[in-house]
Amino acid sequence: MTMDGGKFFGAFRASSGITDAVVLNHVPVGCNWGAGIFKTTSNQFDMRHACTVMHEREIVFGGEDALREALIRADELYDTPLLLVIAGDAPSIIGDDVEAVVDSVTLDSEVMWMEAAGFKGSAMDGYEEALLCIAGLMKESETIQDSVNLIGFSPDDFKVDADVKEIRRLLSDAGVEVNTVISKCSLEEFRRAPAAELNVVLGQGTKLCEQMKKEFGLPYLKMDYPYGLDGTSHFVGAISDELGIGHEPEFDIEPFKRIYLYLHELYGTPVSVIGDFHAEAMANFLDGELGFNVEVLSGNEDDYFEFAEDVRNSNTTILFGSSFEQGIAETLDIPLIRFCYPVFDNVSVYDCAPYAGYRGAVCLTEAIINTVMSYGGMNK
């Protein structure tokens, strides 16, 4: 058992990151529900997705009519520049000709489509291919000096707004402008992505970077997600160096001084971490800066039962992951710090409380200490 959402989920997350686009899922009701329910935890009125409601009739007679009807309706109902059609498992198996349907209708909105059957790949595959699909909308733009695109985000990442805001602030202090955040941008921002001087890819979106390098000559830099003081310094420093700015970021250690005794007591705490590409960077912060012992580190593509077994056989006392890890945490009677997708039992709406960057290091440390102190572990 893995904790990977599959190709459809990845494609949905990348597509819905175009914030003024509408995603039309060509799927039965459940796939549409599942992807939407995780997306809306911290943004409950961001309803920009719909589905073709593939039913038994479509399974028998094909879903092309339903798709055509849905496209026409969506074009009438939504004021959007872009309709993104994602064909999931069912149309892939029954062989719906999505391209022919899309070509057969003339709509006000631009339409792009992608095949993303869940069984055909991982969530990261879906994310990569969705971005490649819409990359065709990018246009050659005049380069903006010392600017970067940040690639690898999704609109339903936990703390995404706060993290992006903090990263923008840090890069701005270094004299670097953020041109486009992918996939958390408008269609126009996406189109103008080639204006950046550098692509910075965080975990996923490498194929898009390769494509942009080929088409627009845009270089790219693969970076870890900027958790912690050192992680952030490295992140900002590397980008700054790449752009030839040579900025040396500074951070304030004072907030940590105020809670230094707690940090002493937590030093050496055995912890375990699981997640997508965020996990390794998180583990580096926990180990390298808080002095925790990371006993088990696992990716979403790894076997989840093995991860659970390894955690059970370890001395783990704090778990870091998604909301899905609450089961293991409850079994072991230890707290869970949620930091990566999907988080559906915590909300993150305040955009000044990041987990990324210098301020994020403070917020994250605060969250860990507060969780531990209020957990009541000794009373259970």
Added chain:
Amino acid sequence: MQMSKQLQQAAHNGGSPLREIFRDRVFNGIHQGTTWQFHRYGINCKLSGSVYAVSEIEGAVPLIHGPAGCAFHQRLTPRKMYAPIYNLPCTNLDENDVIYGGEDKLRDKINEVYRKFHPQLIAVLPTCVSGLVGDDVPGVITELDLPCDVLHVPSEGFAHRSRESLDVLMRDFAESWKDPSRSPAYDLRGCGHEEVMFSIVDQLMEEQEIAENLVNIESFGRFTYGFRSELVEIKHIFGEMGVSVNLTLPTCTVDEIKRAPAAELNIVTRNLRWAERMKERFGNDYLRKWFFYFGLDGVEKFYHDCASKLDLNGVADGAIRIEKTQSLQELERYQKVFARDDFAVSTQGFFFTPYLARIYALDLKLPIKYLCVDMQLLKALNISEETIEVMEKNMQEAFDEWDLGFEVVTNPTLGEMSEIAKKVDHVLSDRITPPIYEKGGGVGVMDISATRYLLFRTGFSGIVEFGKYLTRELNTGKTHQNSREPIISRFDYDTIYYPMLDDDRCSASREMWSGMWGMKSVGCDDNGRR
């Protein structure tokens, strides 16, 4: 033991049933209530209903036969948002399996799940993919030789009910308000729960000698607020009647399910199909809990009907009468307080509305001047204008016949509500509408949306508890809260689909869903309209 003590013990930490309801509302409702709103934009997969139902069975493990992505999101089943199904094994079908079939993988995975969890029951839940590929799930299961039971539940996600089914059911309910004998004897097509119930009857239950005066109760888990203490009361009243509860289905163990046919009677809460199948296979009679079992007379009728089914006519009358009389006596104290003032009650149009109004007017004896009924909510559930008209007409006829004496105001505007509020002492709302009325410090409305769950119980004490609660609130003056301006009252809402925000994207997505789902209905035009 005294009934009140039993109820307190059943409620969390020895609190009252009312506190239990508030706890369920907070800790379950924050997930469940929110998720319910998302039904304006779509419905969940049949698979998720099946995952939920299997997760209620102690000793059972659900196994998803499909791609990893299905298991990924079905862990968070809408019926159990407060407790995701963390261990949800899956056959992880890939492209190769779509071409060559996934039966080998299923066979291996069932064996693996047994080795890993040693469950008493593995419930195999096929998905759209395995359904389309045509894997012979029952065939694979039959070949296995494992020391546990293996169940097949047809849960493919593309096979769900059509939009018009709820419309038809609602109309038939409305037709039976004045004459309950005309209650519709059919169900909506399953949403996964029903399929599990049918499968356990068909594949798991074993022939038993039927024991006299033994009943099974179909539960709906913790989805119903206050279920724990309600069940205690049901058992108590049955106990006084000389009836025992065998089990609650499907919230029980695998062994208990096997022994379920020992019961003489099944109490059906949701769907009839499984109970009909039990009757066919094992001869167990059943009784469906209908809307007309609400209210003191309704509850009394329910227990009398059970007694009748169990051949206890006359024998159980005394016990039921004692319970009801005690409640009536206690209620009298509260009715004297209510009699001092005039009330308006704001409620929603649904299949239980007339019977809920009866409880307010006849059981609690609230002097109601206006009953404000929001029928617009029904549109969000895709109920047609024709059905809504039938409901309004039949509701009014029922009120006239019962001589409830209030004026019915359908879909009142904010201005009308404001005028009504001036003519009464208190406005009560049994759904969360006060934020609309409080907008700009407007109409003061007392929110009874959580406490109204006390009124739907299959027992007499809930109505008494409600009366006690309302009395306390009236005495403390908490029914007038129009001087505050909660944050949620500062948003603009869609007037028809409240609490949906007045937002173009939300409206478009709702309309998109409604239209596309409508196209799946028989008898609809090309625009999904009937």
